[in-house]
Amino acid sequence: MADAALAPERVAARWAEVQERLAAALARTGRTDSVTVVAVTKGHPPAAVDAALALGLRDIGENRVQELEAKVAVAGRDRATWHLLGPLQRNKIRRALPLVDRFHALDSLRIAESLSTAAEMQGRRLPVLVEVNCSGEATKHGFRPDETLQVLARLVEFPGLAIEGLMTMAPWTDHEPTLRATFRCLRRLRDAAAARWPQVHHLSMGMSNDYPIAVEEGSTIVRLGTALFGERPT
Ligand SMILES: *Cc1c(COP(=O)(O)O)cnc(C)c1O
Numbered sequence: 001m002a003d004a005a006l007a008p009e010r011v012a013a014r015w016a017e018v019q020e021r022l023a024a025a026l027a028r029t030g031r032t033d034s035v036t037v038v039a040v041t042k043g044h045p046p047a048a049v050d051a052a053l054a055l056g057l058r059d060i061g062e063n064r065v066q067e068l069e070a071k072v073a074v075a076g077r078d079r080a081t082w083h084l085l086g087p088l089q090r091n092k093i094r095r096a097l098p099l100v101d102r103f104h105a106l107d108s109l110r111i112a113e114s115l116s117t118a119a120e121m122q123g124r125r126l127p128v129l130v131e132v133n134c135s136g137e138a139t140k141h142g143f144r145p146d147e148t149l150q151v152l153a154r155l156v157e158f159p160g161l162a163i164e165g166l167m168t169m170a171p172w173t174d175h176e177p178t179l180r181a182t183f184r185c186l187r188r189l190r191d192a193a194a195a196r197w198p199q200v201h202h203l204s205m206g207m208s209n210d211y212p213i214a215v216e217e218g219s220t221i222v223r224l225g226t227a228l229f230g231e232r233p234t
Contacts (some may be wrong), residue, residue: 003047003229011051014228016209018211022222025215038083038204040225042067043232046074050229053079061085061104061223065096069102072099085223090114102127104167104204104223107141112155119160125161128165129204129221134185135178140169148189156197165202165220166190170210179210183217190218 004010022035038061039052048059049071060075061077062068063086072082077099084100087107093114106112106128119126130152133142143151148166166189170182201228204218207213208227215222225232 003045003233005092006047006051008051008054010230011048011228012055012060014230015055015057016223017214018227021212021213024068025212029216031215033220035219036204038085038221038223038227040207040223041071041086041229042225043234044084044225044229046071049075049080057228059083060106065099066094068099069095071187083223087170088115097122097126099122100126102129102164104129105131106155107131107143108152109151109204112131112158112161116158121186124160125162127162127164128155129165129202130155130163130200131169132186132189134168134182134189135171137171142168145185145189149192152193152200155202163197163200164192165200165204167204169207170214172206176213179213179218183214183219187218221234 017109036059038059039057040227041063042063043047052060054064058081060080061083062071068084081101082099083094083104085104087105088096089112103126131142132148133140136147154209166186168182168186170179186203190203202220204221204223205219206219208224211222
């Protein structure tokens with residue numbers, strides 16, 4: 001049975017609203033650059049990928065390797081730019097690598113080393129974002145803010161990785177000061193990092209709950225699931 005929440009006109013209406021709110025957030029801060037929207041299809045059937053592609057959204061995000069594989073198999077490897085948003089285990093690296101265009105959740109040097117070696121063997125330099133735990137929540141992945149610059153100094157040396165920026169996940173809250181503090185933490189680290197390594201320029205921050213605030217705080221990549229496709233079926 002077709003999923004009504006994924007009907008093309010429903011997704012198109014949500015996308016129109018997202019574009020409006022993004023434009024308003026950019027305008028409020030006088031930004032003239034643009035923000036990349038990663039359409040997060042995790043938890044939704046492959047029809048979500050089709051709906052996104054039909055609207056011209058090319059960047060598709062998945063959280064888990066197995067679900068990424070399933071979506072790529074249906075949609076086609078070359079029809080989208082595929083983002084892996086969730087943590088990667090070492091035993092899944094070789095399977096995942098050919099399917100991933102950008103990895104958003106690098107959170108350990110051990111993984112970095114394995115990923116770099118595997119990418120080199122496949123003749124690639126994988127675009128990577130380094131995850132930072134700016135909220136301090138124990139349940140969140142990522143490097144601590146106070147270790148991030150030291151870690152970056154090591155990460156930029158890996159020949160199979162292209163370190164393009166930082167990523168964080170804000171706490172699940174509507175408390176604006178908490179959200180802003182989280183995003184500012186990441187931005188400050190990015191500014192400090194970019195002064196030494198200009199390639200570290202992206203800020204992957206902002207999800208359905210908080211993306212206008214993230215954009216006001218400088219986000220260059222937002223990752224949107226619910227805002228585009230509705231609640232995930234559980
Ligand atoms: C699920 C997920 C998202 C999207 O979440 P929504 O709240 O549905 O927008 C973004 N980033 C990551 C890492 C996720 O796991």
